[in-house]
Amino acid sequence: MVERVAKPAANYRQSYGMYPALELEGDWDEYTDLSAGVSEANKKIVINKTQVTLKQIETFLNHCWKKYVKAKVEPGTAVGAVGAQSIGEPGTQMTLKTFHFAGVASMNITLGVPRIKEIINASKLINGPIINAPLVANQNERSARIVKARLEKTYLGDVHDQYMDCLEDSQLKSSRLQVTSVIEEMYSNDSMYLDTGLADGEKVLPFYQKLMFLRRVLPGVVIKGLPKAGRTVINKNSKNEYELLVEGYGLLDVMTTDGREFCVVGTHTMPNHIMEAQSVLGIEAARNCIIKEISYTMDSHGLKVDPRHMMLLGDIMCYKGEVLGITRFGIAKMKDSVLMLASFEKTTDHLFDAALYSKRDAIEGVSECIIMGNPANDIGTSAACLVSEVPKLPPRRKVLFY
Known part of the structure; x- marks a missing residue:
């Protein structure tokens, strides 16, 4: 309101030589003249442009009252049937569009009929779980990269290095060299020592099996980041603020990330997984998540649905104190x-x-x-x-x- 109404009005007053009067000062009273020294013509121009008359206020309030009365639902209306039709009918138009959109920051987000089905059925496993994590320092890209490094999983295979020396058979034959002589020449330094851990006469096979097992397992060991989280992407939202989009689960770990300045805003962190929102934040947060996700899915396809229908669906799914899907198992509990x-x-x-x-x-x-x-x-x-x-x-x- 200040940016859209108050500041333009203050700038308009100042352009005609009046005091902007953007903020109330302590020595002002009802008799203070903020337009002293300005001609009467300029006063009338500013009044006609900025001042709201009593008739305009009455007209506005009457218009609001008429819209409110018109929007009220008549007693006895079958709101359940109307809500089901209002959500289900636009869903038929989604089948004509692609099921998967290229989401923000090149992340694939499941939309359309599959996403609506996941929400209504209250699926425990969904395609593309994403946690939206706003940042404390949301104008600093360096802060976003620091928090991203804390959340994103880093495997041992991403940072380890290995050395491999391949010998050319053709070169060995032309030079009449043996492989053993080359190895002795390369690794003849006394400071280099390789211990196989084998005693005299012990077979090499058990040690080789352990070596192959470690070679297969060690690259997948997580050395940093959240174990349940996957890829983390830095995104700039519509307000030109940096935020993190975390693929996977682990809402509680994301909300409680260590750091004073370089951390996420835990109170505004929200997943798109309804069951995780219920287990971490409670039933009210799960209800809000249902409403938000259905609204986002509809808006992504250019479909407008009255929020009351989505609120009614959220109430029906959550009024028992737990999220119950519209399936035969959920309805049996309702x-x-x-x-x-x-x-x-x-x-x-x-x-x-x-x-x-x-x-x-x-x-x-x-x-x-x-x-x-x-x-x-x-x-x-x-x-x-x-x-x-x-x-x-x-x-x-x-x-x-x-």
């Missing part, structure tokens, strides 16, 4: 209605189990009422209740003759 579970997946299994264990269904949900042909409870016209009882009709008289 509801215990036999007909509702049978209407989703494995119809015969649910019906047979209900018959075997003599389960009862109260027919209170929307799905159960539709299956049984009853008016849905608390939805639409069934949401209203009568204040006075309906008068009972008198019984019909019997027909005396045909």
Whole structure:
């Protein structure tokens, strides 16, 4: 607000010779004239340009009130069905686009229908987990490189060196040299000593097996960085600030990176993995992660969805205190209605189990009422209740003759 409104107005006042009045000073009161020495014509010009009249404020507030009333949902609206349609219908347009986009800083980010499926199903393993880590010194590229070196995994194979000396057979034959004589000449220095660790008469095979095992395992040993994190990329966001994008898991380790100036802002670090957000930050953070990820996926395809639908989906998935996917396992923890579970997946299994264990269904949900042909409870016209009882009709008289 200061950058977009206050500063331009102050500069406009100053251009006409008035005091900018960007900040309130202590000796000012309601009688202080901030336009002393300015002509009346310039005063009127500045007032017409910067001052808001009472009529303009009333018009603005009336417009806001009308938009608020118009945006309210009528009581009894089936918001679940509307929300499912509003999220599912744009999802059909995603299939016409590529499933994987070249993400920021050349990182591949899964989008489209596969990403929506991961979010709604609350998958424990996702394709392309990324942790967004803002930096404390977000204007310093050197700071970003220092923190990147702390987070990114460095393997022994990335920094170790090896020496290899290959002998040419053709040169040895033409010079009539033996391999043993060349080795003796190259490594005849008494200061160089190689101990194989073998006693006299011991076979070389066990030592060779250990050597090959170490040769295969040692290059993959992590000597620095987070064990669960992968590649780390420095990215400049829309605010022209440096941030780190960490591939992999380990949100808690990224949030608690050591350092005073050269570290990440732990309170603003957020993953795109919903289950990790729940385990580290709690259920409210997981709900916000669901809303943010669905919104980001829709926006990446140019699709606009009302945030209330995504908030409703996040509430449904998290209201039990844990993230439950919209699958047959998650719905079984949300509801215990036999007909509702049978209407989703494995119809015969649910019906047979209900018959075997003599389960009862109260027919209170929307799905159960539709299956049984009853008016849905608390939805639409069934949401209203009568204040006075309906008068009972008198019984019909019997027909005396045909």
